[in-house]
Amino acid sequence: MLNSISIKNFRCFDNFRIDGFKNINLIGGLNNSGKTALLETLLLSVYPSPKTISLLRQFRNENNELIEKATEKIWNNFFYNQEKNNTIQIVSKNTDQQISTLEIHTTKDIETFLKNITSNTINAKEFSNLLNSKFSDTLSLNLKGNTQQQDFDYFLLPNKEEKNIGTMGNYPKGFVSPPFLHAALRLDDSQLSNLYSLAKENKKVQQLNEMLHLLDNTIIGSEIDAPGGEPVIKILLENDQSFPLAMFGDAIRKVTELMLILLNTSNGIFFIDEIENGIHFTKHKDLWNKLFQVIDKNDIQIFATSHSAEMIRAFNEVAYEHYPSQAMYFEMSRSPKTQQIIVNSMDMEMLNYQILTHKTYRGE
């Protein structure tokens, strides 16, 4: 389980440190106070790979035109104040005191990397792409460090397609991308079906069905169907009808994805951005109850962000009563004088006090 992280020169963090993580960590705060950036940093720290970097660009909807028109600027947004000549440093520590390090910098020195190529760091397709690339004057991103006692050294070329070297992500079994629930981007049918099949194999679908029933009591189950050859998830209703998941609203689709990621993330870390999006406030407590139940059984750590007072209050109500030692709340804001990002860590008793006494807890 992650216990702390320190960050230098990444996104909006010039020099930032946060510690005291628990099993479920909820991050609240004002807009532009670094909540999502913190989630991204944690993700990158756990899965330091070129694929994760590409995914972060996709999350931020970064324009691929840059790759063709302004290659020099492609990595700018990863660096604090867009100073791409600095080095990003991310160091995380887990509760067993194991340290993971990650250093990221831009470079044009691809020769060093080429000298160290082995069949372990690059596959045939990637090598072929590399030979076809014009990288003599290309600004690459180098990711170097150590995680889970393994050294890594990746180069990421500014290619539009997945032509990057060392794209392996080491994501959990069944995942083609890391366990990260984006605020708006949803997994496609194929990815969801894979996760569903895996959950079914491990006899965990019942927990998904229970959660969907809590959201809508006319839902009695779910199944995989492949009417046109491509497998899709179908939701079963109490009137014996069933509909593809895509026919349902935001909440059902989002919670299905959330539960499928969660149920397949044993011994891992799950990231959820803007957890409240699309979910009616009367269901917030049900969701937290389910999350706490599942992480308890499967040794999962969760990092989630939220803007919503209702979602934060529901988190506190559930955790304060049943799981006080497993939850922590982090309030992020900016110093009025220096605009640097600051953070207040609150255990469930303190958060409860802030809520009951109408004190601030969302960065106000």
Add this chain to the structure above:
Amino acid sequence: MPKTLIIIEDDSDKHVFEAIIRHIKLQNSLSVIDTPTNTDWKAVADESNVDQPTALIRALKSLLNDISKEKYDKVGIIRDLDDKAKQEKLSLINNALQEAYPNQSQKLSDTNELVPFTFEQNPTGTLLTVHFACHFVSYDGRGEIEDLLKAIKTKPSPIADCIDKHLPECLQMTEEELREKDLVKLWFNHYQRYDTLPENQRKSPYTTMGHIMTQRTDLFDFDRNIEELNELKQFLQKMS
């Protein structure tokens, strides 16, 4: 801009203190001052347990969040002296401060004195200085805000005085008991309601503390030369 936080015992007390602040500012600037905007008030009930004033400790711990956000540069704590000695009350405040901020070694050695406490902002490491001070409300050895208000009343108070005079005797006959602090609160209520309001106005909103301390301040003489009032005014002036 950093503000002042004043921790008080009861929400209604703030109206009295705000009236005094307005009065001081009016004297100083000769212009009409609205409700002071630079001061936040937080009501935390008083506690008798000197060693473990739980509510105050929790309020002070919670304050760390606001301090971290650079919201306050002064924090005042006003308590009624009740029937306690000043040193006993002071140790209650210091115990609460020590419990809430174990890394701080400073103590409040006296009332009405601003003492700097330094806190480290997380994770920037910026040192933030917040001045703490406390004040105990009392008049002539009795420790309620109403004791002080009674001492500076400006209007005749025959009804309040009559009830105040005969109530203890009556209570004794019925074997009921009221503390001195309850009796003075009753006096205050009778004074502002029955001695100074026409019959058709003896109801809310005319009788709320907020209304009294903004619309009916002529019931009290905030300029009266009383040591305890002067000390309270000095405290509020230091905090603003």
